Amino acid sequence: MLVEERLAKIQEIVEKKKNVTIEELVDQLNVSKDTVRRDLIKLEKKGVLKRTYGGAISGKKEALIMGYEERSKIYSTPKKKIAKAAEPLILEFSSVIFDSSTTVEAVIPLLASKSLTAITNSLTHAVELAKHGNKDIKVVGGKLHQIQLFLYGSDTVLELSQYRVDYTLLGVFAITGSGLYIHTEEEGLVKRAMVNCAKKVIAVADSTKMDTTGFFKVCALEDIDVLITDVEPSPDFQRDLQEHGVDLIIAG
Known part of the structure; x- marks a missing residue:
């Protein structure tokens, strides 16, 4: 050999x-x-x-896999900062896909005063959106993940493909210069469908997701328009973002 x-x-x-x-x-x-x-x-x-x-x-860094309850409790301060930076990007009377990320969930209360058409595959997000009467809410169908509380599967992907929305708010499980990743193909295909049907993709990720990877590639870096994070990424990664036309926002 x-x-x-x-x-x-x-x-x-x-x-x-x-x-x-x-x-x-x-x-x-x-x-x-x-x-x-x-x-x-x-x-x-x-x-x-x-x-x-x-x-x-x-030596390959794998993003940490956690259940919904763990994800919702951890890194709450960075999530709040990221959510505050994301809110102004969502214009009133627009259509928005909210993926099942807990960072995306943190944005929802900040949109309380805005009239929106909201689409989600997350039961918890749907409940949060329903607290505000000025939202037209659509929950896509599919198979329920009983731990993470989101819907997924071929029915979910097919239904999402019928939409053309203004924004997708996309939670990031893992991201590198080569793209966005997730730990399961099933959730990855749903996220990919959400990316494909949006005019503008706003990805939200705390610094722990940077330079980590997962099992399944959701999309290439150039498929997202904006990345919001809480800590300035490495110079190499910032160059990757710039080369692929991704606007970087550091949440203060």
Whole structure:
């Protein structure tokens, strides 16, 4: 096996298992421990993995997966700042898709005085929107996720494809220079449909979502129009946003 082939194989093993020992790599690659150690050093320099005592772990940052109750309670201050920055972008009498993100949910109370046509796949968001009588609310159909309390599936995607709205407020699970990601294909397809049917996509993400990834790609970076976050991203990521025509707003 050539060196580059071996390095690619080690990368594949580590990304799949997340945590691997030198002995496991020796057995799978049929090489010596010294060879494996040298290969791990090379891959660590590339940022592919991190060496540990007796092995290695994936260097790829995965966004944290949490249930609805956890998501709604954590990082409340950044969410409020982001919501305050998002509110002025939504004009009265417009049509808006609200995805199931808790950061998106934080925007809803700030829109209380605005007459809007609201579309959502989130039961909790629908309840929050219903507190204000000046909203025409549509909840799209589908299969209910009993933990996250959103609707998803082929029926949801199909129904969303029938709309053409002014804005989509899109919560971000993970974002890098190559696009937006989520941990499940089912939710990712719903978010993608929401992106595709909006004239303007406003993505909201606290700083913990930056430079993290997930299992399924929702869309490319150029598919969003605005990114609102609470902390200034790295210079490299800001260049990526600029190159792809994404307006960056840092919530104060």
